[in-house]
Amino acid sequence: MVENLAKFCPGCGHPIVLMMLHRVLKQNNLEAQTVLGLDIGCSLLAWNYLPVNTFQTHHGRVVPTMVGFKRARKNSLSVAYVGDGGAYAIGWQSLFHAALRDEPIMVIVVNNTVYGMTGGQTAPTTLSGQITPTSPCGFEGVSLHGPEILRQVANKNAYIARTAVNDPKQMLDFIGEAIAAQQAGHFSLVEFLSFCPTNWRTAGMGTLKKLEEMRLVYPVGEIT
Amino acid sequence: MKKLMTGYEVVIQAALDADVESMFGYPITPTCEILSGWAASGKKYLQTEDEIAAGFGVCGAVLAGEKSFTVSSGPGHILLQDSFSMAEAMRLPAVLVIGQRGGPSSGTVIYSQQEVMLACFGGNGEGLRLVYSPASLSELYLLTRRAFNEAWKYRYPAVVLTDGYMLKTRQGVDLGKMEKMENIPSTSLLPDNKVVHWPNIYTAEEELNAVLEDNKKDYEKISSEIESCEKFGTDNAKVLLIAHGIVGAVARMAVEELQKKGVKVGLFRPITLRPFPKKELDKVCGWKGIKKAIVIESSFGQLARVVRDQLAPEIDVSFGYLQKPGLGIEVEEVVDFVKKLKI
Numbered sequence: 001m002v003e004n005l006a007k008f009c010p011g012c013g014h015p016i017v018l019m020m021l022h023r024v025l026k027q028n029n030l031e032a033q034t035v036l037g038l039d040i041g042c043s044l045l046a047w048n049y050l051p052v053n054t055f056q057t058h059h060g061r062v063v064p065t066m067v068g069f070k071r072a073r074k075n076s077l078s079v080a081y082v083g084d085g086g087a088y089a090i091g092w093q094s095l096f097h098a099a100l101r102d103e104p105i106m107v108i109v110v111n112n113t114v115y116g117m118t119g120g121q122t123a124p125t126t127l128s129g130q131i132t133p134t135s136p137c138g139f140e141g142v143s144l145h146g147p148e149i150l151r152q153v154a155n156k157n158a159y160i161a162r163t164a165v166n167d168p169k170q171m172l173d174f175i176g177e178a179i180a181a182q183q184a185g186h187f188s189l190v191e192f193l194s195f196c197p198t199n200w201r202t203a204g205m206g207t208l209k210k211l212e213e214m215r216l217v218y219p220v221g222e223i224t
Numbered sequence: 225m226k227k228l229m230t231g232y233e234v235v236i237q238a239a240l241d242a243d244v245e246s247m248f249g250y251p252i253t254p255t256c257e258i259l260s261g262w263a264a265s266g267k268k269y270l271q272t273e274d275e276i277a278a279g280f281g282v283c284g285a286v287l288a289g290e291k292s293f294t295v296s297s298g299p300g301h302i303l304l305q306d307s308f309s310m311a312e313a314m315r316l317p318a319v320l321v322i323g324q325r326g327g328p329s330s331g332t333v334i335y336s337q338q339e340v341m342l343a344c345f346g347g348n349g350e351g352l353r354l355v356y357s358p359a360s361l362s363e364l365y366l367l368t369r370r371a372f373n374e375a376w377k378y379r380y381p382a383v384v385l386t387d388g389y390m391l392k393t394r395q396g397v398d399l400g401k402m403e404k405m406e407n408i409p410s411t412s413l414l415p416d417n418k419v420v421h422w423p424n425i426y427t428a429e430e431e432l433n434a435v436l437e438d439n440k441k442d443y444e445k446i447s448s449e450i451e452s453c454e455k456f457g458t459d460n461a462k463v464l465l466i467a468h469g470i471v472g473a474v475a476r477m478a479v480e481e482l483q484k485k486g487v488k489v490g491l492f493r494p495i496t497l498r499p500f501p502k503k504e505l506d507k508v509c510g511w512k513g514i515k516k517a518i519v520i521e522s523s524f525g526q527l528a529r530v531v532r533d534q535l536a537p538e539i540d541v542s543f544g545y546l547q548k549p550g551l552g553i554e555v556e557e558v559v560d561f562v563k564k565l566k567i
Contacts, residue, residue: 035414037284040425048421053414055287055422057280058310064277068248068284071270072292094280097273 007045011207013165013194014042015049017110020171021079022050024179030077035069037062039082039091042116046081060091063098066105077106077182084111084191088124088146095150099187102155106178107189109146112196113214120199127217132199147191147223157186161222164193166211170220177222193218226398231391232257234361235295235321235384236265237399238368243407244291244319248272248281253333254388255295255323275300279307282318286311289412291372293319297388298327301342308381309347314424315439316413317375317382321368324387326550334388336550337469340526343383344498350436352443354382354450355498359473361397364390366405367495373408378446385497389552390470447499454493457483458508461490462567464541466531467520468494471553475520478558488513489562497527500534509541515567520546522553 008014025031034052038044040059047054057065062080070078087095087109098105114132115121121134124144131138147160154160159181161174171192178188193214197207229237235258239247246268249259252275263269272278278294285292296304301322311318324339326332345351354374356367364386371382414420426432454472457479458464467475472493482489492508494501509517519528524547532543546553546561 032416035288044425047423051419053420055314055414055420056424057283058306058424061276061280061306061310064272064280065284065287067270067277068281068292069288070284071268071281072246072285072288072290076288093273094277097277 004048008042009198011195011197012042013112013192013196014046014110016165017108017171017192017194018046018049020168021108021175024172024175025052028179030179033075034077034079036079036081037066037069039080039086041083041086043081043083043086043110060086060089060094062086063091063105063107064094067098067103070103070105077179080105080107082107082109083116084109084113084125084146085115085123088144096153099150099154099158099189102158102187104182104185104187106182109189109191110194111191111218112194114196114199116196116199120196127213143217145218147189150189151223155186157181157184159186159188162191162193162218162220164211164215164220165195166208167220174222191218193220226396228394229361229397230257230394231361231364231386232261234365234397235368235391236261238365239293239372240265240267241403242291242369242372244293244372246285246290246292248278248285248292248294250275250278250296250300252297252300254325254391255297255321257391258295258321275303276306279304279318280310283307283311283316286316286318286410287413289410291376291410293321295321295323297323298325298339299330301339301346305342305346308353309349310424311381312347312349312352314422315379317379319371319375319382319384321384322386323391324385332550334392335522335552336387337471337522338526338549339385340497340523340530343385344530350440351498352380352439353498354378354380355385355496356383357385357468357472357495357497358390359454359469359493361390361393361395362399362402363495365397365399366402369402369405373405374450376410377408378442378450380443385469387469443499450496451499451501451504452495453501453504454491454495455504455508456491458490458492458511460488460513462488462513462515463490463562463565464508464514464517465489465491465520465558465562466517466527467491468497468527471520471522474553474555475558477555478562481555481559482562487562497530500530502534505531505534506536506539509535510539514541516544516565517541518544518546518562520553520558522551523547523549
């Protein structure tokens with residue numbers, strides 16, 4: 001068998017999120033009923049790692065695709081996997097309305113504050129002062145708090161939370177809760193604060209330090 | 225037995241008879257009544273936040289193995305190209321009913337034939353889609369049924385390209401034997417018993433090229449089973465009228481009237497715009513007697529572009545055009561136009 005080599009950059013947070021997702025699916029014997037839809041961006045690289053049905057969609061369009069899928073196959077566990085740009089910029093309209101309508105899909109947002117695949121441009125989640133190719137003098141705008149905004153319109157039984165890729169225990173717990181919310185017929189979203197050393201131009205401790213900066217702006221925990 | 229029906233009711237009836245289970249849509253004139261009529265039918269539906277979500281909702285539903293469709297027009301048709309290019313790439317049997325309206329931009333709200341290019345070649349693809357253009361309410365029924373059947377049989381997205389005049393028309397419709405047409409069943413594109421890893425983006429240029437070559441080969445193979453046209457009075461015609469949709473119906477009436485006056489005129493009406501009935505067009509235009517082929521349409525030449533592109537290059541025929549973008553075309557205008565030709 002040919003080894004399925006990782007295509008993510010060294011130090012990327014995506015493989016951690018995918019590994020945690022798979023662990024929960026496997027533990028709960030949910031692999032067969034899970035369907036993983038991928039947005040475009042670094043998310044698309046997850047297309048052939050997990051032993052679950054997986055397909056790629058378009059940038060910003062994984063949420064409406066999974067809405068359609070779940071409505072047609074109610075017994076599936078429908079997961080939309082998307083970056084912060086796909087979720088909170090180009091796909092925001094659909095994400096917002098999916099939350100508003102309490103669509104029973106699970107959205108995993110990997111927030112690394114930049115557009116990773118295209119070279120680290122400014123995202124809705126970019127931090128104040130952060131230098132990116134499209135904010136060369138430092139970002140001066142507001143950092144979007146997607147989960148907190150969605151909480152305002154979501155059903156009270158929808159599950160919305162934020163965690164970080166350096167907290168395995170919390171990641172596992174939150175993924176489990178998000179799955180439970182879908183099984184109970186509700187929308188769920190977990191945002192993962194994640195690493196992007198390639199575009200952050202960081203290494204080792206610098207990458208961890210940047211994640212700590214993100215935690216100060218984006219508090220982790222269940223959003224109620 | 226004839227039933228009194230509107231075009232909207234015909235589309236809904238055809239979708240119900242095709243065993244369609246769901247619809248995703250966003251209200252836009254002149255297709256709102258299909259959305260509301262479907263909602264009243266008791267079948268599954270979702271009024272989405274925009275046409276982008278409607279199109280991708282249909283893609284998601286068909287991936288799950290459910291027959292599903294959306295309807296739209298003009299600016300909504302533009303937004304639907306996002307999802308339709310995915311459907312084209314992944315060969316998803318998504319079905320779209322378009323009520324053309326005037327354009328560009330928001331234009332007018334009821335009628336035009338200006339969405340031919342968008343329906344046939346919209347998106348960053350190669351036009352590997354099925355596009356049907358009905359000329360009557362009974363044909364609207366037939367082609368809507370065919371769109372679902374052929375989309376699921378051959379796995380290409382399908383568009384029923386009509387307009388607000390047709391959808392708002394109410395007349396006696398005889399569905400006759402068409403109602404008993406057999407349905408091609410839907411199948412799950414992601415079967416439960418195996419794991420599918422389905423890419424839609426490629427790392428190597430050669431990989432994408434190979435997929436496209438295969439899709440094109442399949443498309444060419446099935447084209448003869450799908451291509452349809454109406455030919456009327458073409459056998460000894462000197463003047464050939466080429467028109468589609470309701471302008472095609474008008475052209476047919478003009479041909480009947482002119483023939484009564486002894487004018488040698490015939491009609492070629494493509495019923496499928498993709499795949500285009502190319503061989504039949506070549507046959508009709510290749511007949512030595514044809515002095516002039518007149519392409520008639522409510523557009524500045526969108527059908528004419530397709531016709532000239534599809535016609536075999538060795539066939540030498542002189543073209544003329546009657547073009548009224550965004551306007552209906554009446555029988556008398558066509559008759560007068562042909563009478564003034566110096567043949």
